[in-house]
Each structure stands twice: as structure tokens, then as C-alpha cells.
Amino acid sequence: MDRVSRYTPPLEDLRFLLGQVLDVSRLFNYDAYAHADQDLAEAVLTGAARYASEALAPLNAIGDEQGSRLENGRVRTPQGFPAVYRALADGGWIGLDMPAEHGGQALPLVLQAAYAEMINGACVSFGMLPLMQRAAARLLIAHAGEELAAAFAPRLVAGDWGATICISEPQAGSDVGRISTRAAQDAKGVWRVTGSKIFITYGDQDFTPQILHLLLARTPDAPPGTRGLSLFVVPARVLDANGEPGAANGVSVARVEHKMGLKASPTCVMDFDNALAYPVGxxxxxxxxxxxxxxxxxxxxxxxxxxxAGAATARAMEYAAERCQGGPSGQPAVPLTSHADVVRMLFEMRALTEGFRALTLQAAYCLDVARAADDEKARAEALALAEWLLPVCKAGGSEAGFRVANLAVQIFGGHGYVCDSGVEQYVRDARVMAIYEGANGIQALDLVTRKLGADAALRYRLFAAAVGKDLAAAAADNPLAAALKDALADLESASDWMLEQLRAAPRNAEAGATAYLQLAGLVGVGWMWLRMSAAAGTQLADAKRATARFYGEHLLSETGSLLRRIQAGSATLDSLTPGELCRYPG
Ligand SMILES: Cc1cc2nc3c(=O)[nH]c(=O)nc-3n(C[C@H](O)[C@H](O)[C@H](O)COP(=O)(O)OP(=O)(O)OC[C@H]3O[C@@H](n4cnc5c(N)ncnc54)[C@H](O)[C@@H]3O)c2cc1C
Incomplete structure (x- = not known):
């Protein structure tokens, strides 16, 4: 196999963001994180960078080529995956931010997020499993009874057992309320689940002897819609008297999907047949x-x-500096970096990658404050700000990943379109991120209806106040400040308009939701660029300030057209009937 499969972790930028921009050392003053310090944070960064670049990255292309497959009813992951998984679990990486009493290291989420960038940058289809183990453990700790949480969460945190999230069914995608999988108690009062789930990530694998399926099902006589859904843990194998995986539990894999990207991550159709289940909540x-x-x-x-985005940017920078094309005839060809249009693309890649990196770390930091701050008001405000940022980061980060990967292919030209470069895989792997975990259109509706439209727009007000405060403190000659001020004014107008439509004409709010989310994302990333350009100290300074200026000139200027799009409402969208719209003129 000749494909390039390597990864350069963005260590310098992560250190800058955690140290100078977010100053995460403030978190170590809270009791919850008092056991941590800068040295530990640095050890996490360097250890994760080493694991990602040395152990994991070489498997990215192998995973893409081999994919996971179904053999005799069991999933086989690509060559090398089980061993590299063991190293991750043995290193204690899965539980970085998990509570100590459940076997975790109780470190701030913002450090875990930095680690997660490196794991996913090296091989995103691998990173899916540890993500679900953490997320499932967090769920169990929050909502399962003490006994169940104590029995299951430490096994997930240690990486001994796998986990899945089982929501989707053929008729229940975004519309979760249509789930029809059933849960009922048998004659002995034991809960049993029957039904099929689709698209289940790591529904089976060959890393762990047990998998806990966190599953939504409908109980007898439950009302229709989401109010009728209850949560269960369904173990792949029934636990024996010692709490270890024993006999099979009526859980099987019907199919592993062939798909566009994330090929090493098995996406399974799962059948549950009278499978024993534990209720949660x-x-x-x-x-x-x-x-x-x-x-x-x-x-x-x-x-x-x-x-x-980061992995693709690193590869594109390297290529653009080496590849020579164009220049005066009779002279040696010049590097791609001599051409203004290539420079524009590289700037755009940096602006989006470093901007969304900062914004996502900011959201994680807010969640840490929400969890650990002594002051109740500080906790509540940090949580509200994180709730505002979450849909913006999910949709914006996923779209930035795809857009930046696509730009990397453009910079590689035809060499990027062929598989050997390894960059076309980034485009394919990134595409699904705008679809799963709530499609981005659903994130936009969430932002408008549940975040802007709830609690007298408190979450938006906190966000706008935070941006405004940094704008007020910005140096007069900061090249981004004027553009960000205008963009914030556009967001303010859009928010007022949206709030009015939510009251008077909700269809207009629905029609403009995606544009509103994009506008919020532009302002959020602009806020981060303002802070990054102000904090840039030594060797990063010129690149950060120039990229901030680029962001203000080339990207932030889009807020005006987004505002106009939002305020166009739904009139044009509703001007054709669905029949007229979908009648293909063929
Ligand atoms: C690789 C992969 C891994 C996955 N892993 C898991 C997993 O582990 N567990 C799991 O449960 N699921 C998983 N999923 C499923 C994923 O969460 C769903 O695909 C997603 O929720 C969208 O549902 P759907 O595909 O049925 O699309 P639909 O719901 O049919 O939506 C199609 C399009 O219509 C839009 N749309 C739908 N309803 C609305 C609305 N009310 N307003 C505005 N727009 C709307 C959507 O935004 C989307 O663009 C995975 C999917 C993939 C592809």
C-alpha cells in the first residue's frame, strides 16, 4: 500500500490556546481539578500527540482500505486496530475526564477535547469507540442507579467493555419520537427488548468481550412521541454470577454497511430479540x-x-510549499505558495481550523467551569454559554472539517483526487459529521428554538455580552475589531428578528435557522480570532494576526448577506407546492 497515512498533531497551537487564550490553569484552582497542574496538562498533550502520530496515524489508510466486515456474524476490524485499542485503554486515555471514583482521571474536559482532536486527526474512524465509551459512562453516572453505575461505568472508563448509542431506526431518524423498538417486563419482572436499530456505530467489534448498548425503546402503554421513550442498557452478553460477560443475550448484527467514509468504524444494523435489559432513569x-x-x-x-480540518491543513501546507508550478517561462517553476489563489485557500483553511478549534475548546472550558466553579452564578452562566455554543460548534466544526478537507484536495490538484495522497479520505470521512449526532439542520432549529427562543434569550445575551466585552477591550489598531463589531450588530438584528418570528410566524424562523446558525458561527469564530490575535505572543504572532485580518476581510463579511437571507423568511420557499418543487423537469 502506497498511501500516505501520517498525522502532525497541532501541539504548538493547542499549547497556545490552552495557555494564552483560555488560560486553563485557572481551572486548577477549583477543588475538582486541584490534583492537576500545567505539567500534567503538558504530559497529556505530548503523550496523546505521540500515540496519535506514531501508533494510530499509520492505521488510517489501512482502516480505510480494509474496512470493518462481518464474518460469521461477528465484526472484524481492520488489521492492527485491536492492538492499538489495547494500548489506548491500557494507557488510561479513555477516562481522562471521567470521575476518579469510576476509574477516571477527573481532568478538565478542555484537556480531553485537545486529546480528542489528536486521536480523531490521526484516525477518526477509530476515535468513535472511545468517544461512545466515555459518553455512555457519563450517562450511566448521571442517570443510572448507584449500583448499575458502579457495575458498568468503571468497565467503560477502563476500556474493558465497549458501548454504543442505539437510537436510529428506519422510520426514526431525525424524528426520534417514531422509535418502535419495544421493551417489556417478562413474567419474572425482567426487562426485555425486541426490535431493530440501524446505523449503530461499533455495534460489534473485536476489541472488548462485552458491549453495552444504550438504547431507546417504547414500553407498553407508553404515549406516542418522545415522551413514550425509556432508556435501557442492553449488554451484548448476559452477566454471569461474577458480573462478567457470559451467555449471548439475543443481540446480533444483521449487516455492516458499506459507506462513503469512516470505513474502519463498523456501522451496524442490530437486531434485539427478547434481549435482557436494565432500565436507566x-x-x-x-x-x-x-x-x-x-x-x-x-x-x-x-x-x-x-x-x-487540522490534519488536512497540515498536509496542504506541506504540499503547497514543495510542489512547484507556474512562474516565468524559462525559469524554474515556483512553489504553489507563490500563487495568490493558493495562498487564499491556505488562509481560509487556517482561519476555519484554528477558529473552530478555539471555539470548541472554549465550549469545553465553559462546561468545566459549569461543573467545577464554587460560585453558583458562575456555574449557571458558564453552562448557559456552553449550551449556546454546542450546536454552533457541532454544525460549524463539522462543516469546517468538510470544507477544509475539500480545499486540501484542491491544493493537491489531481494528486489529491487520487487515493495515494491520503487527502481525499479526509473529505469522505468528514462528510457524515454534518449528518450524525443530530443533522446540522436540526442543530440550527435547536439553536433558534431552544437556545435563542428560551429563557428570554439568556444564552444569546451571555454570548453577545462576552463578545462585546472582548471587543471593548480590544486594541484600537486590532484589524479584526471593526469587522467583528459589524458582525455582532448583524447577529443582534438577526436575533431580534428571529425572536419576533418565533412569536408571530414560526415558519419564517424555521426557514432562516441554518443561516442564523452560520451567522452565529461566524461571530463565534470571529470572537476567538479577536482573542487569539490579542494573545499571540512570540513565534505565532505574525501568522495569527494575519489570519485574523484575513478572517475579518474574507469570511466575517458574509454576515451581512446571511442577515438578508434570514430576513427573507419563508415566502419564496413556500411559493411552490412540494409536488411542484419535486417535479423533475426531465
Ligand atoms: C456513519 C453513521 C454512523 C451513525 N451512527 C449512529 C449510531 O451510532 N447510533 C444511532 O442511533 N444512529 C447513528 N447514525 C444515524 C444518524 O444519527 C442519522 O443518520 C441522523 O440522525 C439522521 O437521520 P436520517 O439519516 O434518518 O435522516 P432524516 O431524518 O431522514 O433526515 C434527512 C434530512 O432531512 C433533514 N430533516 C429531517 N427532519 C427535519 C426537520 N424536522 N426539520 C428540518 N430538517 C429536517 C435532516 O436535517 C437531513 O438533512 C449514524 C449514521 C451514519 C451515517
Whole structure:
């Protein structure tokens, strides 16, 4: 195999963001993180960078070529994956931010997010499993009874057992309320689950002897819609008297999907046939409980997008400096970096990658403050700001991943389109991030209806105030400040308009939701560029300031057209009937 499969971790930028921009050392003053310090944070960064670049990255192309496959009813992952997984679990990486009492290291989420970028940048289809183990453990700790959480969470945190999230069914995609998988108690009062789930990531694998399926099902006489859904843990194997995996539990893999990207990550159709299950949380509270897992995963999907963007940017920078084309005839060809249009693409890649990296780390930092701050008001405000940022980061990070990967292929030209370069894989792997964990259109509706439209727009107000505060403190000659001020004014107008439409004409709000989310993302990333350009100290300074200027001139200027698009409402969209719209003129 001749494909390039390597990864350069963005260590310098992560150190800059964690140290100078976010100053995460402030977190170590809280009791919850008092056991951590700068040295430990540095050890996490360098250890994760080594593991990602040396152990994991070489498997990225192998995983893409071989894929995971079904053999005699069991999933086989690509060559080398089980061994590299063992190294991850043995190194204690899965539980970086998990509570110590469940076997984790109780480190801040913002450090875990930095680690997650490197794992996913090296091989995103591998990173899916440890993500679900953490997210499932977090769910169990939050919502399962003490006994169940104590029995299951430490096994996930240690990486001894795998986990899945089982929501999707053929008729229940974005519309989760249509789930029809059933859960009922048998004559002995034991809960049993029957039904099929589709698209289940790592529904089976050959890393661990047990897999816990976190599954939404409908109980007898439950009302229709999401209010009728309850949450269950369904182990792949029934536990024996010692709590170890024993006999099979009516859980089987019907199919492993062939798909566009993430080929090493098995996407399974799962059948549950009278499988023993443990209820988690109250009956009918399944969706609410599941959101603990979903929100954990959404933050990391944002990081997956950043990770792909970072990996693609590193490869494109290297290539553009080496590849020579053009220049005066009779003279040696000049590097691609001599051409303004290539420079524009490289700037755009940096602006999006470093911007969404900063914004996603900011969201993680807010969640740390929300968890650990002594002051109740500080905790509540940090949580509200994180809730605002989450859909913006999930949708914006995933779209940045795809857009930046696509730009990398453009910079590689035809050499990027062929597989040997390894960059076309980034495009294929990134594509799904805008679809899973709540498609981006659903994130936009979430931002408009549940984040902007709830609690008197408190979450938006906190965000706008944070941006405004940094704008007020910005140096007069900061080249980004004027553009960000205008962009924030556009977001303010859009927010007022949206709030009015939510009251008077909700269809207009729905029609403009994606443009609104993009506008919020542009302002959020602009906020980060303002802070990065202000904090840039030594060797990063010129590149950071120039990229901030580029961001203001080339990307932030889009907020005006987004505002106009939002305010166009739904009139044109509703001007054709669905029949007229979908009648192909063939
Ligand atoms: C590789 C992969 C891995 C996955 N892993 C898992 C997993 O581990 N567990 C799991 O449960 N699921 C998983 N999924 C499923 C994934 O979460 C769903 O694909 C996703 O929720 C969208 O559902 P759908 O595909 O049925 O699309 P649909 O719901 O049919 O949506 C299609 C399009 O219509 C839009 N749309 C739908 N409803 C609305 C609405 N009300 N308003 C506006 N727009 C709307 C969507 O935004 C989307 O663009 C995975 C999917 C893939 C491809």
C-alpha cells in the first residue's frame, strides 16, 4: 500500500490556546481539578500527540482500505486496530475526564477535547469507540442507579467493555419520537427488548468481550412521541454470577454497511430479540437521559471536524510549499505558495481550523467551569454559554472539517483526487459529521428554538455580552475589531428578528435557522480570532494576526448577506407546492 497515512498533531497551537487564550490553569484552582497542574496538562498533550502520530496515524489508510466486515456474524476490524485499542485503554486515555471514583482521571474536559482532536486527526474512524465509551459512562453516572453505575461505568472508563448509542431506526431518524423498538417486563419482572436499530456505530467489534448498548425503546402503554421513550442498557452478553460477560443475550448484527467514509468504524444494523435489559432513569424520561450522552458526543463531533480540518491543513501546507508550478517561462517553476489563489485557500483553511478549534475548546472550558466553579452564578452562566455554543460548534466544526478537507484536495490538484495522497479520505470521512449526532439542520432549529427562543434569550445575551466585552477591550489598531463589531450588530438584528418570528410566524424562523446558525458561527469564530490575535505572543504572532485580518476581510463579511437571507423568511420557499418543487423537469 502506497498511501500516505501520517498525522502532525497541532501541539504548538493547542499549547497556545490552552495557555494564552483560555488560560486553563485557572481551572486548577477549583477543588475538582486541584490534583492537576500545567505539567500534567503538558504530559497529556505530548503523550496523546505521540500515540496519535506514531501508533494510530499509520492505521488510517489501512482502516480505510480494509474496512470493518462481518464474518460469521461477528465484526472484524481492520488489521492492527485491536492492538492499538489495547494500548489506548491500557494507557488510561479513555477516562481522562471521567470521575476518579469510576476509574477516571477527573481532568478538565478542555484537556480531553485537545486529546480528542489528536486521536480523531490521526484516525477518526477509530476515535468513535472511545468517544461512545466515555459518553455512555457519563450517562450511566448521571442517570443510572448507584449500583448499575458502579457495575458498568468503571468497565467503560477502563476500556474493558465497549458501548454504543442505539437510537436510529428506519422510520426514526431525525424524528426520534417514531422509535418502535419495544421493551417489556417478562413474567419474572425482567426487562426485555425486541426490535431493530440501524446505523449503530461499533455495534460489534473485536476489541472488548462485552458491549453495552444504550438504547431507546417504547414500553407498553407508553404515549406516542418522545415522551413514550425509556432508556435501557442492553449488554451484548448476559452477566454471569461474577458480573462478567457470559451467555449471548439475543443481540446480533444483521449487516455492516458499506459507506462513503469512516470505513474502519463498523456501522451496524442490530437486531434485539427478547434481549435482557436494565432500565436507566424513569420510564418516559429516556430522551432526557440520552441527551447526556448525545451532548457529550456533539462536542466531540465538533472536534472531529476540527481534527480533520487540522490534519488536512497540515498536509496542504506541506504540499503547497514543495510542489512547484507556474512562474516565468524559462525559469524554474515556483512553489504553489507563490500563487495568490493558493495562498487564499491556505488562509481560509487556517482561519476555519484554528477558529473552530478555539471555539470548541472554549465550549469545553465553559462546561468545566459549569461543573467545577464554587460560585453558583458562575456555574449557571458558564453552562448557559456552553449550551449556546454546542450546536454552533457541532454544525460549524463539522462543516469546517468538510470544507477544509475539500480545499486540501484542491491544493493537491489531481494528486489529491487520487487515493495515494491520503487527502481525499479526509473529505469522505468528514462528510457524515454534518449528518450524525443530530443533522446540522436540526442543530440550527435547536439553536433558534431552544437556545435563542428560551429563557428570554439568556444564552444569546451571555454570548453577545462576552463578545462585546472582548471587543471593548480590544486594541484600537486590532484589524479584526471593526469587522467583528459589524458582525455582532448583524447577529443582534438577526436575533431580534428571529425572536419576533418565533412569536408571530414560526415558519419564517424555521426557514432562516441554518443561516442564523452560520451567522452565529461566524461571530463565534470571529470572537476567538479577536482573542487569539490579542494573545499571540512570540513565534505565532505574525501568522495569527494575519489570519485574523484575513478572517475579518474574507469570511466575517458574509454576515451581512446571511442577515438578508434570514430576513427573507419563508415566502419564496413556500411559493411552490412540494409536488411542484419535486417535479423533475426531465
Ligand atoms: C456513519 C453513521 C454512523 C451513525 N451512527 C449512529 C449510531 O451510532 N447510533 C444511532 O442511533 N444512529 C447513528 N447514525 C444515524 C444518524 O444519527 C442519522 O443518520 C441522523 O440522525 C439522521 O437521520 P436520517 O439519516 O434518518 O435522516 P432524516 O431524518 O431522514 O433526515 C434527512 C434530512 O432531512 C433533514 N430533516 C429531517 N427532519 C427535519 C426537520 N424536522 N426539520 C428540518 N430538517 C429536517 C435532516 O436535517 C437531513 O438533512 C449514524 C449514521 C451514519 C451515517
Amino acid at each position: 424513569a420510564a418516559g424520561a429516556g430522551m432526557r437521559c440520552m441527551f447526556t450522552m448525545v451532548n457529550t458526543m456533539r462536542l466531540e463531533v465538533a472536534m472531529q471536524g476540527v481534527a480533520i
